[in-house]
Amino acid sequence: MIPVWDDAVREWNTAGQVVLFDAASVVLTRGVCRWAGVPLDEGAGETEHLARDLVAMVDGFATAGPRHWRARRARGRQEERFTRLVEDVRSGRVAAPEGSVLAAVCRHREATGDLLHPHTAAVELLNVIRPTVAVCWFVAYTAHALHLQPNQRERLRGGDTAYTAAFVHEVRRFYPFAPFLGGLAVRDLSWRGVPVPAGAMVLLDVFGQNHDEELWGDPYVFRPERFLEHAVERDELIPQGGGEPRTGHRCPGEGLTIGLLEALALRLAGLDYTVPDQDLRISLRRIPARVRSGFAVRDVRVASKRTLTAV
């Protein structure tokens, strides 16, 4: 991912204005597809097209109306494209690199011994690629945090890995990606004395938990140091769900998200750029919440060679 980011930065340098949300979505799409062995026709603009569709799918996950329909169209298009890719790999028309996600998914067999249905295999591939590209939301939040608190940029440039990890936790705590998660009770149960009948919709208040004054003290202050002062308990910080990924539905990609964001936050902090006038508000009414302008920057240049070699 890092070489892909560094190549992109060279292009941003001459591009004039760049919207970081969009640009990061393209970097993440190119990087994750390269890693997963998924071929992209760069000349035909396939990376940008796929990035747009993946963002549309994430953007429409909890909404009705135009964004929802855009997400469904994007999903249909990409499931069709990835189904063709699986068929092409299996028939030998396209080579899947040995050991890649693409090869593994195309060869995977059900318990019955049958190969996965091509559409199921396509969905599995998208289930790896799509959420990785969603990290572009956090890249835009990171830019927002660095803009409002320029001292954070200096701290990150110092290359202290513990601080970088704390910064990334604070971005994930502070900014509202998914404000709540819903689930249906599969059986009658009771939670701390409150009866929950089977079929009841239960909401996990993610934003409330990540901004609980009793837990965080000053929840509306962006302060990475809080994560240096004490270790995070499993169910304190829950931007990607609570509990255990192995036994529940907590995001199994959380470690990956943190690793990616640590690398990209350092890269971003290692850049100098100007921030033109724009709408930097983040509405809590929008799910998933987004920096309204996508965070536009101009005159991007690498400021700190040290940060670029630190990861």
Ligand code: HEM
């Ligand atoms: C922007 C970064 C990400 C965010 C905000 C995010 C958030 C979430 C949330 C909130 C859930 C539901 C948790 C629950 O219901 O308790 C989830 C589930 C899931 N995530 Fe992520 N995720 C991200 C990145 C990733 C990545 C990088 C991957 C893997 C490549 C991934 C794979 C999954 C999968 C497979 C599930 C379903 C788990 C299940 O239902 O058992 N996610 N994610």
